[in-house]
Amino acid sequence: xxxxxxxxxxxxxxxxxxxxxxxxxxxxxxxxxxxxxxxxxxxxxxxxxxxxxxxxxxxxxxxxxxxxxxxxxxxxxxxxxxxxxxxxxxxxxxxxxxxxxxxxxxxxxxxxxxxxxxxxxxxxxxxxxxxxxxxxxxxxxxxxxxxxxxxxxxxxxxxxxxxxxxxxxxxxxxxxxxxxxxxxxxxxxxxxxxxxxxxxxxxxxxxxxxxxxxxxxxxxxxxxxxxxxxxxxxxxxxxxxxxxxxxxxxxxxxxxxxxxxxxxxxxxxxxxxxxxxxxxxxxxxxxxxxxxxxxxxxxxxxxxxxxxxxxxxxxxxxxxxxxxxxxxxxxxxxxxxxxxxxxxxxxxxxxxxxxxxxxxxxxxxxxxxxxxxxxxxxxxxxxxxxxxxxxxxxxxxxxxxxxxxx
Ligand SMILES: Cc1cc2nc3c(=O)[nH]c(=O)nc-3n(C[C@H](O)[C@H](O)[C@H](O)COP(=O)(O)OP(=O)(O)OC[C@H]3O[C@@H](n4cnc5c(N)ncnc54)[C@H](O)[C@@H]3O)c2cc1C
Numbered sequence: 001x002x003x004x005x006x007x008x009x010x011x012x013x014x015x016x017x018x019x020x021x022x023x024x025x026x027x028x029x030x031x032x033x034x035x036x037x038x039x040x041x042x043x044x045x046x047x048x049x050x051x052x053x054x055x056x057x058x059x060x061x062x063x064x065x066x067x068x069x070x071x072x073x074x075x076x077x078x079x080x081x082x083x084x085x086x087x088x089x090x091x092x093x094x095x096x097x098x099x100x101x102x103x104x105x106x107x108x109x110x111x112x113x114x115x116x117x118x119x120x121x122x123x124x125x126x127x128x129x130x131x132x133x134x135x136x137x138x139x140x141x142x143x144x145x146x147x148x149x150x151x152x153x154x155x156x157x158x159x160x161x162x163x164x165x166x167x168x169x170x171x172x173x174x175x176x177x178x179x180x181x182x183x184x185x186x187x188x189x190x191x192x193x194x195x196x197x198x199x200x201x202x203x204x205x206x207x208x209x210x211x212x213x214x215x216x217x218x219x220x221x222x223x224x225x226x227x228x229x230x231x232x233x234x235x236x237x238x239x240x241x242x243x244x245x246x247x248x249x250x251x252x253x254x255x256x257x258x259x260x261x262x263x264x265x266x267x268x269x270x271x272x273x274x275x276x277x278x279x280x281x282x283x284x285x286x287x288x289x290x291x292x293x294x295x296x297x298x299x300x301x302x303x304x305x306x307x308x309x310x311x312x313x314x315x316x317x318x319x320x321x322x323x324x325x326x327x328x329x330x331x332x333x334x335x336x337x338x339x340x341x342x343x344x345x346x347x348x349x350x351x352x353x354x355x356x357x358x359x360x361x362x363x364x365x366x367x368x369x370x371x372x373x374x375x376x377x378x379x380x381x382x383x384x385x386x387x388x389x390x391x392x393x394x395x396x397x398x399x400x401x402x403x404x405x406x
Contacts, residue, residue, distance in 0.1 A: 014289025
């Protein structure tokens with residue numbers, strides 16, 4: 001019997017992307033999202049390497065390019081705002097710190113949602129609270145009280161995936177804290193960024209970033225190194241107090257960013273962590289994107305991995321709709337090397353992101369100045385080439401998909 005009905009948990013990047021491809025291959029798709037509406041916010045995310053091909057094949061590249069962020073490059077600044085190192089977008093042919101296609105996470109999520117909303121059932125403001133699977137399907141109970149049966153369920157619900165918690169085990173088995181926390185939020189455009197992404201390091205492993213976006217606003221990020229903290233993930237005010245305590249005297253533009261933080265409409269705070277899951281499925285339940293493999297913002301490939309993962313998972317399910325276990329196994333086989341390469345932390349790991357001492361901060365600026373020169377250039381180019389470490393199959397040609405939007 002064919003597995004035709006699929007429930008996806010999470011409507012950010014991986015969820016709508018998977019919904020898009022499954023619908024094209026003839027599946028009936030429902031997406032449940034815990035938030036009452038599509039979540040805005042997040043910094044620019046990169047669409048690198050083969051992920052660009054996936055976006056092309058979805059037919060949404062014109063809109064992605066239209067909405068992408070016009071950044072000239074990234075610059076490290078000191079306490080007084082003086083640039084200590086820069087890297088332009090062209091330095092690595094659009095595959096450097098700032099990729100050729102950078103788009104705000106919220107904008108990409110909106111584009112993927114718009115491409116699927118007419119063909120896919122979206123349930124906002126709800127979540128799965130129980131999964132019971134047997135040979136015939138998966139019985140799902142929702143927090144709203146609804147109960148439904150699906151052939152397959154996929155967790156695309158991020159680092160703290162609810163589906164993973166129900167079908168695989170607790171976060172503590174899969175989520176590895178890398179030693180820092182970070183927040184993202186929107187602030188008024190200071191007007192002097194001149195299309196540069198500014199990054200600042202203060203002693204004590206403290207980080208601030210500010211990058212331009214369209215429409216009179218900019219995206220701020222604040223971070224600090226710390227062992228795991230005990231806090232309520234829903235208590236935004238408390239998270240903001242933690243940040244204010246740690247960063248109040250950090251210098252540069254940080255006091256202004258902290259002052260603007262309570263008014264931000266899209267404050268997001270989390271540990272910098274990786275997710276590693278041995279096998280990405282249990283029976284009829286599978287994982288895609290950050291829920292199954294998250295390299296952390298340090299590797300900058302989370303969105304690309306999600307887009308590619310959604311493409312491969314849907315393609316493999318279409319290849320054997322009567323044998324989901326075989327499809328899930330091929331999905332992981334296809335993705336394994338690409339994900340393993342993408343999960344490797346850049347040289348220096350968390351210390352590269354949040355150096356502690358003044359000496360290490362100066363060395364970070366020095367190494368960024370050296371990046372475009374030999375031999376650092378070769379090392380860095382290798383790091384960015386990971387985004388190409390998979391050859392995409394042409395599933396659409398094999399499966400006579402429905403036309404997009406059909
Ligand atoms: C608001 C927000 C801001 C972000 N900002 C950045 C950023 O600035 N830089 C960066 O590198 N990465 C950021 N990320 C993470 C980034 O989107 C991912 O690393 C990457 O794009 C992979 O996406 P994903 O769809 O797998 O997971 P995510 O983008 O994490 O999306 C998971 C989705 O699942 C939903 N969800 C969670 N739990 C449940 C549940 N139990 N039931 C139903 N739905 C659930 C969430 O609300 C969210 O919409 C952000 C994520 C979010 C949600």
